[in-house]
Amino acid sequence: MKRAWINRYKRGLSMSQTFKSISLVTIMLLSALSGMVVASDFAEANTVVITEPQQIVDGGSASDTQTAIVADSQGNVHIIWARNNLHLYYSMVASNGEILIDATQITNAGIHKVWHPDVVADADDNIHLVWTDKSGTHKIMYTALSPYKIQPFNGQSSTDNSITGIDDTIIAQRAQDRDWASIDVDSQGNIHIAWQDEYDSEEKFFNQPQIYYSMIQPDFVTNNIIVLFDDTLITPIIGHKGHPDIVVDANDQVQIAWDDTRGGKVELVFVIDTSGSMYSEWADVCTVIYGGTFSDGSS
Structure with missing residues (x-):
């Protein structure tokens, strides 16, 4: 039995997986105003949905899945997804639904096996991504995009080189498997990443997946990263850990939640x-x- 655990040390909103096409619908969340009484626990669709579903991309015979989305400070949204699990693609959409950057491959050429991407935007509207590359020894990968440097937008596809701020970078690659990376950014622009990992240097955990954490500082001048905290095990106890999610609060405290078999009935x-x-x-x-x-x- 897996139970939820949280450690005090956001990810983009994941959209439902689809095949061949990706659609976006804008949801308006109704705030509870002072003195307002909500008469019903249920809302009609037309009270929360303010746009019709909009197709973002039609991949034809390709399989477009594992979508993640994040909004920036200007109200534009940035969408990433995996195509045939071989490459990551990116699109930028204005708040009115206008396509600013059409579907663009953002992973380098070569053989990849892309799984479970996550995305976050920083205060300067740079877009930071993590994902797992399961080709060969499993790797946790990081990329940063700077889409605003190609203005004015023309609604066409761009290129990886044009919008990439920091190229595909390995965060973790060692023996055993790893997956389910999650990412968030703090007020200083530092990036915090958590993932599940079966690496066991002390051979104490019988290759049961544990939760690891890393902190990096993007350097957009050198187009590289500075590692502030390298791979750090934060769950040193026997048991199956998985599917972490990470968030940085207003005080730059990093909090990580995951599922865990400790305390369960096994x-x-x-x-x-x-x-x-x-x-x-x-x-x-x-x-x-x-x-x-x-x-x-x-x-």
Whole structure:
């Protein structure tokens, strides 16, 4: 049984996955005004939807999935998605629905296996993305876009080189698998990234995925990043951790939530050799279940 945990240390709103085309609908959230009494718990569609669904891209025979979206300070929205899980694409749409930048490939040429992108906009309207590249050894990737540097917008597709501020950069790549990166930005423009990772340098967690964290500083002068905190394990306890989400509050405190099997009800079945040849291995099994110290003195 997985339970929600939060650690005090935003991601773009994910849209429903679709095939062949991606659509956008603008939702108006009604604020509760002072003295206003809401008569019903339910809202009619025409009271919250202020535009008809708008097709952002028609990929034809391609499969466009895993959409993420974020709005900038000027009310424009930035949409990213995976095409055939091979490349990331990007589009920029004005608040009135006008296409400012049409579908543009933003991953470098080559073989990729793109999964679970996430996106955030900073105070200068640069767009920061993370995703997992599962080609070869799994990698957590980061890219920054500066779409406003190509003004005026003409509604056409751009190029990766034209809008990229910081090129595809590896945040984490080691043995074992990793996935589900999440990203947010603080008031200083620093980027905070969390993801699940099966890397286990101490071989204590039996390759169960844990939550890792990294903090970087984008440098748009050198078009590179400065690593402030490298890969940091924040869940050093046995159990299956997954699907983290990260947010930075107004005080620049970083908070991460994830699902976790600790405290859950798990049925364990062991095949035990009762001939007496297991020696300390049997004691180590008890340590795994109940805690304590392993036969080699570690814990």
